[in-house]
Amino acid sequence: MIPTDWFLLLGTGLFTIGVIGVLSRRNVLVILMSIELILNAVNINLVAFSHYLRSIDGQIFAIFVITDAAAEAAIGLGLIIALFRNKETVNADEINLLKW
């Protein structure tokens, strides 16, 4: 069998890539994609533990997370479109209206 640790490491790796993407990418769409990546990493974690603990709960939770991610993506895109309509840009660096 594949040791559970490796699933967790994969999950961690994806999570880290996702976090780094959120923190350092300029294009807001890419930031969204990175957020999806984070969520998917969490999904992998959940499924991995579900397999390890021979329980279905983890998978059910993962379905919830997917649904949640979908809704969030829809709303996120809506936000970006609204933002684009106002600022004509998808560059996160240029959105600093709340700067002190």
Place this chain on the structure above:
Amino acid sequence: MSFLNSIWLVPLLPAAGATFQLLFGRKVKNRVVSAISVGLPGLSFLWAVGCFLELLNRPEHTFTKVLYTWLPAGAFHLSNGSLGNLTVSAGFLLDPLSGVMLLVVTGVGFIIHVYSTGYMKGEGGYYRFFGYMNLFMFSMLVLVLAENYLMMFVGWEGVGLCSYLLIGFYFKRKSASDAGKKAFVVNRIGDAGFLMGLMLITVTFGTLNFQQVTAMARSGQFPVGAGVITAICILLFVGAAGKSAQLPLYVWLPDAMEGPTPVSALIHAATMVTAGVYMVARSNALYVLSPFAMHLVAAIGVTTAFFAATIALVQNDIKRVLAYSTISQLGYMFVACGVGAFDAGIFHLMTHAFFKALLFLAAGSVIHSMGGEQDMRRMGGLRKKIPTTYWTFLIAALAISGIPPLSGFVSKDEILWQSYAGSEGHYLLWIVGWITAGLTALYMFRQIFMTFWGESHVSPEVEHHIHESPRSMLGPLVTLAGLSAVGGFIGWPYLLGGSYRFGVFLEPVFQNHLAIPAAQHAFTEFDLMALSIAIAASGIYLAYRIYVQYPQFAGRVAALAGAGYEILLNKYFVDELYDALFVNRTKDLGNTLAAFDAGVVDGGVNGVGWLTRLTADISRLWDIWVIDGLVNVMAFTVKLLSFPARIIQTGFVQNYAWLITFGVLVFFAYYLLHF
């Protein structure tokens, strides 16, 4: 109805006139003003005559009436230590002396008022003139009718005020208003002496009532020559010298000619200037007690008489000659008082009132017909053109020169005789008086000849102007001429067969030894009389020779005399001397005090202001640096403290995300390390 019981009407009527004119005169027609201002003094005169006649009917020719108590009893210490009580009432005293003065003032005053309606016709300020004239009549009547020194002083001040107002009547002319001020100021100097005299009387006698003071003085309480009495007399005389224009306080009278001619006639010839003589005569009981004071009065009187006559000799303004003549004649009156012949002094006062008023009014008539010309050098040959004026002027000139049987002769001669033979007389007084009489004749007839005789030096524009004055002016002239001519008869001397009624009438007041002269005089009265007539006649003749027959002579003498002539023409430079000694020094004092005020007093005020500004500045700096500084510091601190919180707000979402991540990592680290 008793005239005497309402004697207060005599001063009240002119006072009412004055009040009406000064309050409403502007709004009524001149005719109304004339009617009131002549009618009321006229009524006053009639009432005065009534009072006088009633007085004659009384056994003792004395009447007093007290209206009310003016100053109620005030206790104080007399100079001899006893306790005194000064009560001053507002009351009237009518006795022979004030009776004579009353008739002169009301009579001559009325005549002059009538004249003024003609002279001042068409002048601006008509109502103001008559208002002041009536006010003057009121004050003068208060003066002569007063029963005590203080009320007399009220009248005294009142006439001084009216004199100022009337001299400065043409106030738009600087010389006129200056003359008014000069008159008032010089008068005031005399008044200071008068007041001190009054104060001395109060502490010596404890009363200011004439009858009481006279009684106390005659009671033998004070030895002859007592120092305090002498001091009183001298101080009172200082007042008289100011009011009656004697040396050294005469300087205002010539300048007073700036006023209209009726003013000169009434105030500066007939009435106000005689107030000093009246006052001295009223205080005769005091003067008799002090030979020194009497000698002083006589000496100053005769010196003034001579001094003024010399100046009159060279003056060219028709009124100036008369002004100096007045000063000179007043000197005579004081000589009379100084030798104890008070009745002679009052007699001369009366006759002088007649002929001097006449002289001024006639001069006014000349000026009026010449359209305002006053310089005698531009007159001449007027006697055919204005005959009435000429004849009345001539009569007055003869009277003043002392030609018998005119009034001036009788009174002046009485004075001259008394100055030689009287108990306090001295031959020197007579000599100077005699010479002055000659000078009087000389300058008077110089005036007559320059004005009315000889070639006409009238300028052409004025020439066809010349006309005789209206009846309102000529009537008074003629009346006064009559009085000047016959006025002497009531005092016709014993020597010439008369009964000297005037002196006898006044005797109860003066109680003087109508100085029956000592038998051993070198000259008899007749000799002296002849001498005075002689010098008067020679004066007239000399004037005739110089001014009619050889007109160039006067000019040549003047040129020869050179400096002497200049000195006389410039009135001995007395005014300039006074200016240098007193006027300019007072101005200097004024300037010094003004500089002090501007420098020190205002400097103080400015200093306080500067101090206030300084404190304000300090306040300002405190406010800016400290108060505002505190606030600024607080703000700065807040800003400083907020810096960290501020820099976090970058507005970049990714920064916020990083912060979240960083926080989570910190927590992770903590848990990893501690568990």
